[in-house]
Structures are given as structure tokens and as C-alpha cells.
Amino acid sequence: MDLERIVITGASRGIGEAIAYRLARRGRRLLLLARTERDLERVSRRARGQGADVEYRCVDLARPEQVEQLVGELERDFGPVDALVLNAGVANQRSFFETDLASIDYELRVNFEAPAVFLRHVVRQMIERNRGSVAVVGSLTSVVPFPGNASYAASKAALQALVRSLRLELASTNVHLGLVLPGFTATPMTEGMTSALPAMSADQVARAVERCLTARRPFVVPGLINKVGLRLFSAAPALTDAVLARLSSPRLGRRWRRTLWPRVS
Numbered sequence: 001m002d003l004e005r006i007v008i009t010g011a012s013r014g015i016g017e018a019i020a021y022r023l024a025r026r027g028r029r030l031l032l033l034a035r036t037e038r039d040l041e042r043v044s045r046r047a048r049g050q051g052a053d054v055e056y057r058c059v060d061l062a063r064p065e066q067v068e069q070l071v072g073e074l075e076r077d078f079g080p081v082d083a084l085v086l087n088a089g090v091a092n093q094r095s096f097f098e099t100d101l102a103s104i105d106y107e108l109r110v111n112f113e114a115p116a117v118f119l120r121h122v123v124r125q126m127i128e129r130n131r132g133s134v135a136v137v138g139s140l141t142s143v144v145p146f147p148g149n150a151s152y153a154a155s156k157a158a159l160q161a162l163v164r165s166l167r168l169e170l171a172s173t174n175v176h177l178g179l180v181l182p183g184f185t186a187t188p189m190t191e192g193m194t195s196a197l198p199a200m201s202a203d204q205v206a207r208a209v210e211r212c213l214t215a216r217r218p219f220v221v222p223g224l225i226n227k228v229g230l231r232l233f234s235a236a237p238a239l240t241d242a243v244l245a246r247l248s249s250p251r252l253g254r255r256w257r258r259t260l261w262p263r264v265s
């Protein structure tokens, strides 16, 4: 299926910016979404240089009225959407006990509620046309926990559960809904974080998103270490969580914790 009209959220930097460049080519129309106009302008200019027809819109995904308005006008303003990439996300990166409820709510609005609104509107229109492909960027951390990440992991787990359940309702249609689960990736979101685990590049994740959309893959986990981690933590959660708890204990695992976990340096 040719993907002519593509909408990408969180396209102003990081993984979303890399996705825009991966997908930009002659004959395609891209709509890039984020809050920061200066960055959207910069990414649009470069993507146009690759031959694509590129527009952008500034939208704050934490504000439900802006999201509703945007998706309500999407088909009228942009035309029928062939592919949707739900990539925008935020991470508190703080101990759960230092995170106030307003920050948790904000994280849930951007990481879960806004994608849910997009899915309700755009996937419904795709079902009516019986065509379309959607890639949702989740996170490996919803299966593989690490310290200081609880509310972010929970918001991504909610998103992943939504996608997996919704997929069952699409089983008799020609609409594809896939999940991409990146691990630690070098982007502005993780700037200042260090880890002994090698970080992936934003472009490696962007390639996984492209594969998810075009090969209509249900799950794509970029990187061998991430694939092994996902298998291990899914197959034996009690065992892996017990090992993690030991490694995370300040008393028993300080050395491990310092070298292994992504953390703010």
C-alpha cells in the first residue's frame, strides 16, 4: 500500500524528527505536529529538500481542546490520512515519590490520552475507507522497569494495552495498527542521562517505525539487546523483577546501579 499522506506527532526533534526524514520523499505529503514552531520549520525545510510536500501545525497535546480541534479538522485540511505515527511523548524522569500528581496527569495526557483521541478519530476514518497504517511509539520500559521511571512506564503501558486491545477490533479490516518499542535512545529526552547500556540512534528507531508502517508489523523492537530484554522480562517477570530489585538496592547494588541504569548524570 502506498503511504501518500502521513501525519507524525512529536516531529520537532529526536525520534520524530528522524522519522520525518525517513519518510520524506517525492510524492508524499507529511503533516508534522509539535509545539515548537522554530523546530517544526527547520525539520519541514529539510524534509522538503528530500522531495516531500511538508506542512506543520503547532499543537499542545497536553490540551485536550487543541487535540480535539486538530483531529476534527484533519481530514478536511490535510485530506485522507494513509499513515499515522503517534510518537510524541514526555518523561518525568524522577522518583515516583518526588513526582507530584500534576506531573503524572500531564504525562498521561501527552503519552496516553492524546494518542487515544487520535486513534478514535483517525482510525475510525481509516476503517471507513478500509485502508491505513498506524505506528504507535511505546517504550520498552513498560515491560523492562528501571528506577526513577514509574509514572512514565505506567503511561506507556496504558498506551500499549490500548493498542493491543484496539487491534482486536480491527481484525476484520484492512487497517494496520502496530507498536514500536524502543529502548534507551540518544535524543534530547535522554540528554544528560548516561548508561553502560548502549544507546540506539534516533534513526535506528525511525527505521523500525518505517518497517512497522510499510511491512505492517504488529510489534517492532529495534536492537538485539532490547529484543532479548523484552523476551526475558515477558517470559519470567518474577525472576527478572527480583534480580532487578537486588541490582537497584542502594545497599547491595550500588556499583551495578551506577553503571547499568540510564540515569541523569
Ligand SMILES: NC(=O)c1ccc[n+]([C@@H]2O[C@H](COP(=O)([O-])OP(=O)(O)OC[C@H]3O[C@@H](n4cnc5c(N)ncnc54)[C@H](OP(=O)(O)O)[C@@H]3O)[C@@H](O)[C@H]2O)c1
Pocket: 009, 010, 011, 012, 013, 014, 015, 016, 033, 034, 035, 036, 037, 039, 059, 060, 061, 062, 087, 088, 089, 090, 091, 110, 137, 138, 139, 140, 181, 182, 183, 184, 185, 186, 187, 188, 189, 190
Ligand atoms: N529517547 C528514548 O530513550 C526513548 C525510549 C523509548 C521510547 N521513547 C519514546 O519515543 C518518543 C519520542 O521520544 P524522544 O526521545 O524523541 O523525545 P524528545 O526528544 O523529547 O521529543 C519529544 C517530541 O514530542 C513532542 N512533544 C512533547 N510534549 C508535547 C506536547 N505537550 N504537545 C505536543 N508535542 C509534544 C516534542 O515537541 P515540542 O516540545 O516541540 O512540543 C518533541 O517533538 C516518545 O514517545 C518517547 O516516550 C523514547
